[in-house]
Amino acid sequence: MSLAIGIDIGGTKIAGAVIDELGEIVDAERVPTPLEPGALEDAVVEMITRLQSHHEVAAVGVAAAGFVDAAQSTVFYAPNIDWRNEPLRQKLEARVGTTVVVDNDANAAGWAEFRFGAGRLVSDMVMLTIGTGVGGAIVANDHLFRGGFGAGAELGHLRLVPGGYACGCGQHGCLEQYGSGRALLRMADEIADAGGIGQRLARVRDEHGALDGRLIGALIMEEDAGAIAALRQLGHWIGEASASLAAVLDPQRFVIGGGVADAGELLLDPIREAFRQHLPARGYHPEPDFVIAELVNDAGVVGAADLARVHVADRVQRAGE
Template sequence: MHAIGIDIGGTKIAGAVVDQLGSIVASERVATPAGDSALLEDAVVQMIDSLRAGADEEIVAIGVAAAGFVDAAQSTVYYAPNIDWRNEPFREKLEARVGTAVVVDNDANAAGWAEFRFGAGRLVSDMVMLTIGTGVGGAIVAGDRLFRGGFGAGAELGHLRVVPDGLACGCGQRGCIEQYGSGRALLRMANEIADAGGIGQALARARTEHGGLDGRLVGGLIESGDDGAVAALRQLGSWLGQAAASLSAVLDPQRFVFGGGVAIAGELLLEPIRAAYRDHLPARGYHPEPDFVIAELVNDAGVVGAADLARVWVAEHA
């Protein structure tokens, strides 16, 4: 019951043969020809052919994960921000070329499903995952089923509004959690603390020495326990905790899973998330509280989740 998972990112395409237990049997990576949809399709087909040729067992399905809006039929990509896709019937095109069942899904959905099935979300039936990278991605599992919404574009959790008339977001609205709980937001907060002096002195020095702050520099200072960098992380965690409390009022998950580059901070991130969650949870004391954990599969979540979603689709439609 092996399946192939393909994770299409803005800069790279990752592919893997994945078994039914979520283990990667073989994998490949190539650069993404993001500006040319025909070349991108060719690159995916070549990767599938290569992975299939080296597989010891039959490939029962192929799953593709990509950033963007995918329809509820897991077939057409309405819109992909980093790829030249607009209403792209990618499933139909791939199936015609590879002769195997193909399923297309959002990359955050794929990563969240992988964590639910094989990682930090296993053993619960209801889970929310927030991926804290350059932006904020999300996935929802409710009653053991991945939630996509009526049109397939649900669970865009990064665009939950937390500040009325707040910071402008790339989605066209203001005050989205993506502007307060992302890696980009962490850098903004770190720069503000550096500007203020005091506990921001180490941040200010690093900024001067390197010509600016980036995730690596701020992450290193967080790891070393610098007061200013940790304060920025606590601000970020507080916003994420507030968002989690709002999500709990609607979804009532048993577990929140946090992934992405910022989640490397582990308990330093989770502690302020838990504190803010409790401060903003409706009916606190009478509402069961979920677990807050760090994702386990890291960079493999996209390909593992895409492969397993394809395997599940084939089993349900057999």
């Protein structure tokens, strides 16, 4: 069975794994993410080399946050790493002696869900990853959508509220400012400040100095009224944005991932409700389903490896034509 290596470069750790054709992890390891780009590249090369020494692999896929060109080669821009027009694929291939492809981390996670997880039974899927920010991936007619330059599917920067909260991308009112984990914290603080159902949120905030994702997540699981109200606000915005995405992309399924997705149906219920409220021509437009992602923390490495495998297979097919 053909094996491939997937590397997922995160803000705090680099995860690497050998993945088989069924999306199963054969071998895996993790190391802290170095801050300096040269040291980071060395750490990726060392991880690939160690995994290669134990397994015969067909290719290596690398997933990282940022804009990657359509050729899966150059990182135009990485928000958390000092990469600007970085020829990462060329550099890594020269050092590891194996075919390497580079892709956006949300693309890799979305592809993993499409191939092996919550989206495996459909041909058209949208994934929204609700973490500190909002990541996105689009699969259309069984193909990952990258756009003309490779920087497509930045769904977190869909303009949702004209003149809304400032976003790190330089614009205002992006989905990321209303549908992310960071937005959930802001909403919870506002509810805590208002009293009423926010009294317990306020007490927990006073006890700990500030609310964080772990504290709010625990309150959501206990079905605290204030925390649930914040989650429902978040779900409303995600549902409204999803209705706009459905009008353009017409997916059969939305897959919701990221840390906030741990809330499960408590999050999906307000998403579905708002989606139906804002879906154009509701009653005549087929409605997609909304599900929680299945692969969680392994999606990045699984997707990166499979995208590398697909790249090699496509190249072989073209050579034989």
